[in-house]
Amino acid sequence: MEIVVCVKPVPEAETRLRASGDGTAFDTEGVKFVLAGYDESAVEQALLLKEAVPGSKVHVVALGPAPRTEEVLRASIALGCDLATWVDTGSAALTDPIAVARALGKAVATLPHDLVLCGKQAGDDESGLVGPALGELLAVPDFGYVVDLRWDAARSCLTFRRATEAGLEAWESPLPCVVALQQAWNDPRTAKLPSILKSRKAPIAKAVLDPAAAGSVNRSEKFELPPPRTGAKIIEFKTPQEAAEKLVRILREEAKVFP
Amino acid sequence: MTARILVVGEVHGSRLSGPTLEALGKAREVSPGAGNVIGFLAGSSARSAAADFGRYGVPEVWCANDARLDTAPVGAIARSVASAAEAAGASIVLVGGSTFGRDLTGRLAVRWNAAAATGVTEVNLADGVVRVRRPVFGGRATETRRLEGMRFVLALRPHAFPLPADAPTNPTIREVAPGELPPNLLAPKRTGVEPVATGAGPSLTDAAIVVSGGRGVRSPENFPLVEALATSLGAAIGASRAVTDAGWRPTSFQVGQTGKTVSPQLYIAVGISGAIQHIVGMVSSHVIVAINSDASAPIFKVADYGLVGDLFQLVPALTAEVRRVRGL
Numbered sequence: 001m002e003i004v005v006c007v008k009p010v011p012e013a014e015t016r017l018r019a020s021g022d023g024t025a026f027d028t029e030g031v032k033f034v035l036a037g038y039d040e041s042a043v044e045q046a047l048l049l050k051e052a053v054p055g056s057k058v059h060v061v062a063l064g065p066a067p068r069t070e071e072v073l074r075a076s077i078a079l080g081c082d083l084a085t086w087v088d089t090g091s092a093a094l095t096d097p098i099a100v101a102r103a104l105g106k107a108v109a110t111l112p113h114d115l116v117l118c119g120k121q122a123g124d125d126e127s128g129l130v131g132p133a134l135g136e137l138l139a140v141p142d143f144g145y146v147v148d149l150r151w152d153a154a155r156s157c158l159t160f161r162r163a164t165e166a167g168l169e170a171w172e173s174p175l176p177c178v179v180a181l182q183q184a185w186n187d188p189r190t191a192k193l194p195s196i197l198k199s200r201k202a203p204i205a206k207a208v209l210d211p212a213a214a215g216s217v218n219r220s221e222k223f224e225l226p227p228p229r230t231g232a233k234i235i236e237f238k239t240p241q242e243a244a245e246k247l248v249r250i251l252r253e254e255a256k257v258f259p
Numbered sequence: 260m261t262a263r264i265l266v267v268g269e270v271h272g273s274r275l276s277g278p279t280l281e282a283l284g285k286a287r288e289v290s291p292g293a294g295n296v297i298g299f300l301a302g303s304s305a306r307s308a309a310a311d312f313g314r315y316g317v318p319e320v321w322c323a324n325d326a327r328l329d330t331a332p333v334g335a336i337a338r339s340v341a342s343a344a345e346a347a348g349a350s351i352v353l354v355g356g357s358t359f360g361r362d363l364t365g366r367l368a369v370r371w372n373a374a375a376a377t378g379v380t381e382v383n384l385a386d387g388v389v390r391v392r393r394p395v396f397g398g399r400a401t402e403t404r405r406l407e408g409m410r411f412v413l414a415l416r417p418h419a420f421p422l423p424a425d426a427p428t429n430p431t432i433r434e435v436a437p438g439e440l441p442p443n444l445l446a447p448k449r450t451g452v453e454p455v456a457t458g459a460g461p462s463l464t465d466a467a468i469v470v471s472g473g474r475g476v477r478s479p480e481n482f483p484l485v486e487a488l489a490t491s492l493g494a495a496i497g498a499s500r501a502v503t504d505a506g507w508r509p510t511s512f513q514v515g516q517t518g519k520t521v522s523p524q525l526y527i528a529v530g531i532s533g534a535i536q537h538i539v540g541m542v543s544s545h546v547i548v549a550i551n552s553d554a555s556a557p558i559f560k561v562a563d564y565g566l567v568g569d570l571f572q573l574v575p576a577l578t579a580e581v582r583r584v585r586g587l
Contacts, residue, residue, distance in 0.1 A: 013516055013539065017400050026400070037517075098368045098375050125395055125402075127377050132333065132365025141332045141447050144362045164358045165276075165465045167454040173332075173447035217374040221390070222403035232549060232565035240576035243566050247548065248580050250564060255546045257525040259468060259493050259585070 001056040001151065001175070002112035005046045006104050006134070007076055009033035009068040010124045019223040026124070026223050028093070033068035035075055038119025041181040044188040045149050046117050047080045053151050061107055063087035063100055063209070070204065078191035078199035085111070085205045094211040095125065096218035101133030103209050109138065113176060115158070120144050120180040131180030142178035143171060149179060262290050262384055265349035266317070267340055268300045268308060269359050275311045277422070278355020282415055283315050284423035286353050289382045294318055298430070299343050301328040301336045301437075309432055316426030321347060325437045327445060333359060335437070335444040337366035343435040344371060350410055351389070353382075356417035357465075364414040373410035380419050389413075397520055398543020418467055418524055418545075463512065466495035468525045471514055471541070473499035475530020475551060475570055479507035484574045485529050491581040497521065497541075499531045515540035530570050533558030550574065 011017075011026075012034045020027040035043070043060070050056040060076040062069045066088065073084040087103050094100055108116060116138065121128035128144065135142025147168070149160040155172075162169045163182055191199070235250070237243035252258040264286040269276040275283070286296040298312035298320035305322035312320045323339035340363065344352050352367060354360035361377050368375035374389070380401075381392035389406040391413060463469060470492065472485035482502075489496045497514040498507070514521055515537040526544035531537060533549070533556055541547070542561055549562035550570050559565045566573050581587075 011396075014535070017396055026395075026402075096374075098365075098373075101365070101369070123397065126393075126397070128361050129365040129368065129375055129377060132362045133369045135334055136337065136366040136369035139441065139443075141334050141444055142362070142366070143332060143447070145358050161453075162358070165462055167452050167462070169449055170451040170453070171447060171449050174443070177447070217407045218376065219405050220402050221405045224401045224403075225399070226401070229561050232547075232559040232562035234554070234559070234565045234567060237566070237568075240568070240572040241580070243568065243573055244576040244580035247564065247566060247577060248584055251525065251546070251548075252584070255525075255563065257468075257546045 001049060001053045002114045003046045003049060003056060003058045004108050004111055004113045004116045005042050005058060005060050005076070005081065006108070006116065006118040006130065007039040007043065007060055007062050007072055008036045008122045009062070009064055009072040010036040010122050013123070017225055019225065023222060025220040033071065035072045036119050036122040038121060038181055038183065040188045041183055042117040042119050043076050043079055043081065045181055047189070049115070049149065049151055050080070053153070057082045059083040059085065059111055061085045061087070061104060063089060063094065063104055065089050065091055065093055073204055074199045074202065075191065077202045078195045079189060080195070083205070084202065085207065087207050087209050089209050089211045092211045094209070094214050094216060095220055096214070096216040097125065097127040097129040098133055098218065099214045099216045101130045101137060103214060104130065105134050105137035107207055108134065113138070115175055116178040118178070118180050120182045128180070131178055135178040138176070138178065140176045140178060141173060142180065143173065144180040145182045146179050147182050261292055261295055262351050263347065263349040264290050264296050264351045264353050265321070265340070265344045265347060266296060266298050267352060267354045267360070267363060268298055268312065269355060269357060270300065270302070270304055270308045273304060273307050275308060276355060276357065278357045278360060278415070278417050280315070280422045281417070281420040282353045282355045283317070285382065285415060285420050287316065287423055289384060297321065297347055297349065299340055301339055302326065303329055306432060309430055313428050313430040314425055315423045316428050317430055318428055319347070319433060320430045321433045321435045323435050323437045327440065328437060330449045331445055332447050333362040334366055335440050337363055337370050338440065339435055339437045340367055341371040342438065346435060352412045354414045356415045360414045364412050368412045371410055371412065373412045374406035374408050375412045376404055376406060377414040378416045379413050380416050382413060394543055397539045398522060399539070416522070417465070418522060463495045463497055463514070463519050464521055467523050468492050468494035469497050469514070469521050469523045469544070470494045470527045470529065471497035471499060471531060472502060472529045473531030474501040475532070476502070481571070482507060484571070488527070488529070488574055488578045488581070491578045491585065491587060499534070499537050528558050528562065529574055531558055532556045533561065
């Protein structure tokens, strides 16, 4: 099975968020980037399938500026991905999710791809558009919010479950298709030191993309942080009953969120 | 600037879903005026649900009345939505913030050559430009994005909007043909649905109210305290990682960075100290209440209202008061 995984570098969870000097976007200066959480699930799922289906290959693809994009590609190789392609956007980031999907789709279309995996969304912009957009671009079905995935060799189809409002939907689909992972219900593996060292010298195929010429129609104009929370209004009470009555009254009359 | 907005309906039972109604209310606010908001429905139940659009003042509903779309993956439906939007002269397609709505947004943006955004909390139209506000980084920041072009697909953030007022009308039904559907888009099969493991309550990410328990609950035997409060409020039940790691509740209950991100109207944290791991998953809730015996717990820094005291006394009292007020 030829598996392609699309991944994205995102700021690590502990990052202190700041707006850029002109206030239009997130300031990436000095920020440490890591593989996006759901993308990590996608890589893990790709590697599990590769182990389960003899002769499989995993090709990891990422779009973005240096050095963070190259770093997440090398991290994915260290985890066990076989090949890597980097759509290099120079020093600028491309943040229109559909333009990103178009550029990724162009790269993926040139690779053998039975199955295309990605995270259901990235932890920074939380758009969740790349998976479904890739499905349309590659003219194959796409499935979002997938929590587990198996290859049924006897019947030549993928079986998987999706977490939706209705519950866990069970599906089966022939290949090729796109699957956006919500969360691996297995713990993503960590890379071992020899693999990390080896990944530093691994070849990465590179395509160059000028973000200004990528057809972007969706740009960040303002990036705002909420006013610091001033802390909870502590409700004074003498008895638990009084506490309950006061809280219910506040939720009804002041906060207006009582059902 | 007025725009014709097509609201894509999602049907639960034979009624429009909550996220669809939120989208409908927002569409009416963004583009007031008779006939500016039109509906779309797909599948064999399309015509019966069209009456529900009429209840909220939508004069025209486009139906892709084709049973193949009942269980088809979203890619098959996107084609009919694009055809309907073109035929109806809509420049904006607005959908609710469900899993379906977000998936549709990505497919449709490519198919219909539109600018797209999800998780939207505000929409502004001016001079041919659509500006949207949307929370990012798990609600820790908000961005304003400028969308350009002739066509726009927007998915709202769920639970961020009130439901629209009734304005009954008798909608005109228009048929849209789903056209040639490529066999590969119809080949996948949904083979079953396991209902969410929270019992009768709403699912965690879908609920308007979430009550979560943490380490302060002390043991799995005490968790029914949290469940009783949730039931009285019609809320979903969540848990901190301490609780799911200890196996008191399955991982699917976990709210936080490595679990689910929730943004309900009301979030009640019971016996949760407020590790950053947990905060990231619930900080964008509209109103946060914390109940904890430790007045210095970090949860009180992000909460709107706090009760400092013994949760084993406070939670049952609160459940009783909620039940009394709600007449349960």
